[in-house]
Amino acid sequence: MKHQKIKTDCLTTLEGQIDRITYHNDDTHYTIAKLETKQSRNPVTIIGYLPQPTPGETLKVAGTWERHPRYGQQLRLVSYEVVLPATAAEITNYLKAGFIKGIGPKTAAGLVAHFEDKTLEIIEKNPEKLTEVKGIGKETAARINQAWKEHHSARALMQFLQENGLKAAWSAKIIKTYGIAAALEILRNDPYRLANDIPKIGFYIADTIARNTGVAPHESERAKACILHLLQEYAEAGNIFMHEEQLIQRCESLFQITSQDTCEAIQDLEKSKDLSIDGVGDDPGNRGVYLKSLYRAEVGLSNRLKALISNPVRGQALDADQITSEVLKKLAVRLSSEQIRILQGILSQRVAIITGGPGTGKTTLIRAISAVVEAIGKKVLLAAPTGRAARRLSEITSKKASTIHRLLRYNPGDEKFEKNQDNPLEGDTVIIDEASMVDTFLMYHLLNAIWVGASLILVGDISQLPSVGPGNVLADLIKSQKIKTYELKEIFRQTQESPIVINAHRVRRGEFPEMENIGLTQDLSEFYFIGQNHPETVVNTIIDLCRRKIPQHFGLDPVDEIQVLSPMHKGLLGTYNLNQVLQESLNPNPTVIKVAGNAFKLGDKVMHLKNNYHKEVFNGDIGRICEIDRNKEELDIDYDDRIISYNFTELDEINLAYAISVHKSQGSEYPAVIVPLTTQHYALLQRNLLYTAITRGEKLVILIGTQKALAIALKNDKPGQRLSSLARRLAIS
Numbered sequence: 001m002k003h004q005k006i007k008t009d010c011l012t013t014l015e016g017q018i019d020r021i022t023y024h025n026d027d028t029h030y031t032i033a034k035l036e037t038k039q040s041r042n043p044v045t046i047i048g049y050l051p052q053p054t055p056g057e058t059l060k061v062a063g064t065w066e067r068h069p070r071y072g073q074q075l076r077l078v079s080y081e082v083v084l085p086a087t088a089a090e091i092t093n094y095l096k097a098g099f100i101k102g103i104g105p106k107t108a109a110g111l112v113a114h115f116e117d118k119t120l121e122i123i124e125k126n127p128e129k130l131t132e133v134k135g136i137g138k139e140t141a142a143r144i145n146q147a148w149k150e151h152h153s154a155r156a157l158m159q160f161l162q163e164n165g166l167k168a169a170w171s172a173k174i175i176k177t178y179g180i181a182a183a184l185e186i187l188r189n190d191p192y193r194l195a196n197d198i199p200k201i202g203f204y205i206a207d208t209i210a211r212n213t214g215v216a217p218h219e220s221e222r223a224k225a226c227i228l229h230l231l232q233e234y235a236e237a238g239n240i241f242m243h244e245e246q247l248i249q250r251c252e253s254l255f256q257i258t259s260q261d262t263c264e265a266i267q268d269l270e271k272s273k274d275l276s277i278d279g280v281g282d283d284p285g286n287r288g289v290y291l292k293s294l295y296r297a298e299v300g301l302s303n304r305l306k307a308l309i310s311n312p313v314r315g316q317a318l319d320a321d322q323i324t325s326e327v328l329k330k331l332a333v334r335l336s337s338e339q340i341r342i343l344q345g346i347l348s349q350r351v352a353i354i355t356g357g358p359g360t361g362k363t364t365l366i367r368a369i370s371a372v373v374e375a376i377g378k379k380v381l382l383a384a385p386t387g388r389a390a391r392r393l394s395e396i397t398s399k400k401a402s403t404i405h406r407l408l409r410y411n412p413g414d415e416k417f418e419k420n421q422d423n424p425l426e427g428d429t430v431i432i433d434e435a436s437m438v439d440t441f442l443m444y445h446l447l448n449a450i451w452v453g454a455s456l457i458l459v460g461d462i463s464q465l466p467s468v469g470p471g472n473v474l475a476d477l478i479k480s481q482k483i484k485t486y487e488l489k490e491i492f493r494q495t496q497e498s499p500i501v502i503n504a505h506r507v508r509r510g511e512f513p514e515m516e517n518i519g520l521t522q523d524l525s526e527f528y529f530i531g532q533n534h535p536e537t538v539v540n541t542i543i544d545l546c547r548r549k550i551p552q553h554f555g556l557d558p559v560d561e562i563q564v565l566s567p568m569h570k571g572l573l574g575t576y577n578l579n580q581v582l583q584e585s586l587n588p589n590p591t592v593i594k595v596a597g598n599a600f601k602l603g604d605k606v607m608h609l610k611n612n613y614h615k616e617v618f619n620g621d622i623g624r625i626c627e628i629d630r631n632k633e634e635l636d637i638d639y640d641d642r643i644i645s646y647n648f649t650e651l652d653e654i655n656l657a658y659a660i661s662v663h664k665s666q667g668s669e670y671p672a673v674i675v676p677l678t679t680q681h682y683a684l685l686q687r688n689l690l691y692t693a694i695t696r697g698e699k700l701v702i703l704i705g706t707q708k709a710l711a712i713a714l715k716n717d718k719p720g721q722r723l724s725s726l727a728r729r730l731a732i733s
Contacts, residue, residue, distance in 0.1 A: 011062040011078055018055050019043045023593075025649050028172045029154070032594070035059065035075075048077025051154030051171065056097050058083040071594075079162050082155055088116045095119075101147040102140070110134065123148050146181075153180045160184060164212045166205055173198060174205075188213075195225035196274070200236065203229030207255070223257045223265035228274065231291045235470045239723040240298055240440060241280065241288035280725050288725065294470060297444040301473075302729035304447035308350050309482065311452050318347065323372055330371035333364060342486045343368055346457060349484045353435075353477060354459045356488030357508055358695050359501040362459055363396050365488075366431060369457060370397055373429045381427035383407040385437040385467075387618030389667030391640075393433045403618060404432065404442055405611060408449050412613050419449040428454055434667045435460035439469025440726070463508045464692045468663060472722045480730035499527035500694065500701050507691045510714050515703075524553060526697075530704040535572040538676050538704050542578065543585045545674055545702065546658075554700060556672050558586050559605050559624070563670040564659035565693045567684040573676040578659035586658065592628045593635065593648065598655065602628055606637060607657035607664065615644050620664055622657050662693045673697040677705035677713065685713040 016037030022045075023032040031050040034043035046061060061080040068074055085094045095108035100123070103111070114133045115122050122129050127145035130136050136144075157180075158171045174183050177197050186193055191209045194202030203225050210222070230250055234242045244266070251257040266289060269275045276295035280288035290298075318326075320340045327335055335343070339361060346352045346369060356362055370380045382401035384390040394401040407425065409418035419425055430450055432438065435458035438446070450456055458474060466472045477483045491501060503513035515529035532538045546558045556562055564582065568574045580599075589601040600606070608621040623639035633648040646654065662675075675693045677685070690713040694701050703710065 012065060012075060013060065013062045014039060014044060014075065015060045015083065016044070016058070018053055018057050018059065020055055021053055023648060024050070024053060025652065028652060029158075035061065045071060045074045046077055047074050048080075049158065049171070050077070050080065051158060051175075052151060054097075058085075068594075079159070081159065082152070084120055086117065088112050088119075091117065091119050100144065100151055102143050103147075107133075107136070110136075124152075150180050153184060157184045157187070160187060161205075164209050166208055170201060170205060173201070192221050192225035195229045199232045219257070219261050220265055220268065222255075223251065223261045224269055224274075226251050226255050226257055227262065227265055227269060227289075228291075231275065231289065234723070235291060235294060237722075238466060238468075238470055238472070240294050240470055240725065241278075241290040241723050243280070243723070244277070244287040244289050247289050278725070280723075280728070288723070294440065297440050298471070298724070298726055299729065301440060301444040301447055302726060304444070304450075305351060305477075305483070305730060307452060308447070308450065308456065311350055313348055313350055313455065318344065318372065318376070320344070323368075326372050326375045327368045330375070331367055333368070335364070335368060336361075338490065339365060339368070342488075343372065345484065345486065347372065349455070351456045351483050352458070353474070353483055353485040354457065354488065355462055355474070355478065355485060357461060357463065357491075357501075358504050359491045359498065360488035361490075361492055362461075362488060366393070366433065366459055367397050369429070369431065370399060378428035379426065381407060381425060381430045382433070383430070384433045384667060385442070386434070386620045386667040388620050388622075389434045389437070392667070392669065401433075403611075404438065404446055406613075408445055410611075410613065412611075417445050417449065420445070421448050423449075424451040425449050425454070429457065430454060431457045431459065433459045436462055436464050436474045437467050437666050438473055439467035440471030440473055440724070441469060443471075443473045461695070463688060464695070465663060465666060465688050466722065470722075471724050471726065473726065476724055476726040477730070479727040482730045499525055500697055503527050503701075504691060504694045507687065507694060507714065510687060510717065512710070512714065513694075513703075526700055528700075528702045529707075529710075530702065531706065532678075532704055533706060535678060535680055538678060539572055539578070539581060541704055542674055542676065543581060546582060547585055550672055550700065550702075554672065556700070559603075559658070561671040562674065563665065563672070563696070564674045564676075565662050565665050565696060566659055566676055567662055567681040567689055567693075569661065571680055573678060573680055575659045575661055578676075579656035582658035583656055593630070593651070598651070600625060600628070600635065600651070600654075600656075602626075605657045606654045607660060608637075608639075609653055609655055612653060617644055620666075620668065622660075622668075662689050662696075665696045666692060668696060669698050670696055671698050672700035672702070674702045674704065677703050677709045679706060679709050679712070681709065682712065685709055685716055687714055687717045689713065 014035065014037050016035045019034040019036045021031065021033050029049045029051045031053050032045065032047050033053055035046050036043050048063065059080050060083050061075065061077055063075040063077040066074050066076050085091045092108055092112045095103050096105045110133045111119050123144060127141050130141035130144060131138060154171065154175060157174065161171055178186050187209060191206035194206045206225060227247065230247060231242055248259050248262045251262040252259060270277055273292055276290045276292055278288050278290065280286055323340055323343055324335060327333055343365065354362055354365055373380050382393055382397060382399055383404045384393050384401060385404055387403055390401045390403050411418060460474050462475045462478060478485050499514065506513050513527065515527065530541060532541060542564060546562050550556050550562055551558050564578055566573060566575050566578060569576055583604060587601050587603050589603050591599045591601055593600050602625055604625045606623060606625060608617045609619060611618045617639060621639055623637040625635060626638040626643065627636040635646045635651065637644050637646065673693060673696050
């Protein structure tokens, strides 16, 4: 059930002391606390963003009332201010309570005895005077002043953001970037620094502050910040560069920056090595503007690939009989004549690509290549972009496989890879599965770590969604025609009758799938389409399928074996809402902990959202909450019989996973998938997204929505529209 908001014409203002902190996240400052007020007999629950909340501190808060179905009335904060004590007695109690580090009861008494009701003002504005108190030297006075600044700077920053109509939650990211002491000064005096230092939000924060404070920024600085912002925005959308003419036009249309100012700013940024400019076609005037890091990655990737493929494979080639014998001996599998021919070709290449849809034998070839290479005494390294894809690769080959980050020994501390050109991988053949998910940055670092005498084999399906990060690497490598590519088209006999495989290939070609009407009574199929026009009806149908129909007719577990995949996050059919309604429907346990909008229960299905190398849990890993300890503020999650503990402050790393995005499902397979597909998803209806969703299902795929939405997705074939120059660079000799 969603929170029911009580609408009011004005904000409610309360003043009181913090009684206790129910929850606080040090990274985001999200807080749940109890506030004792004169207006209420019982403490009031306040929720919102509060840096360093401390029991006993007095706050004046303004917010709107909400009613939570379990916890009752709560005041969601819109703004707040700290009410400092005014009298000498109040100041003494305030300092004795330990609000300012370094001031104990004795020091507090001495300070107030000397400065009386001016004590706090002296600490903040004239710390050098603190040495007038016996026992306080220059170093101690400086420490007290610094402690005061740290205690109040985060709050001052948050209030500054609120005064400028900006999200208070952004203060955490700003403080993390610049530190507490410098953050507010930078916002006031040099806000456009944020455009380069904080992707996505930095330029908007800076521009809003500049407008609201009336500070007229130097147009050149604003133009440079705008350019970096737009290039970062384009990179977030998967592009490597932006056409110069388009960049100039967008600066003018979106932010009213003249073309002359933009051109001058581009030249300045090129001189300062923040960006690079390069031709992206036959027309000399058709120039691309790149963020420097992306330019280096694309050029470096191209050069490294050229170096690899220019080094011929030496050694005696294996004939068909030798390959057949080794594969039969190791795998008890007899390859087709086409597979043997392809395998021979792959073994003769320094870099090769295997691509094809489901059921075409990519997995069999990976196993066969590994067996043959090891049979001739060479070392094989297996890896995939995600933890789930790596585990699946390990299961199908019965060999060790890792994520690419782990293979390259990524160090999260300094954000560098230990394996590189100077410290290459110790392997003769490197096989990367799900290669369509690898972006330009990661492929660049992978190529850097492969020594020139090794071989690289990339396996993937270019009809799936491209990488989340910038670039369209696998498709570009194939497009360049410089890398030997083996496209598998034949569907093998054991999968020829599978409606999922057949329909996946139909969708791949832009054809309507062959669809059964939903009956789930007899002659059960693997692929269904349920026609529904209204989002509310689609939601109710998804709940019924998960709770009743699929478990009854297919014997699948409603939580562990059914995965809902949505094209979007927001809206009735987005992952946010679907997770809430499915949690309520499938998990009868009471809510135990609520964090930053997420309510977690014992038994919940959850997904880890980012690579955590200390816990050895990776982006996309799915598990079940098996224990919640409110006293220890810890939560345990079972990931395939591996129990991982999380402190409550780390819960921003997980999310409910009854419903996940199609992007997050890449590299994984599920016994059953349910995919809502309506025109509500219009902006995200793409053929490769639909194809990716369908190919995640092992035993059952159900599409729910309208044939109009399905037709839109089939016609919308967009993966080639990312801006990249990799294919062109490789094609140039």
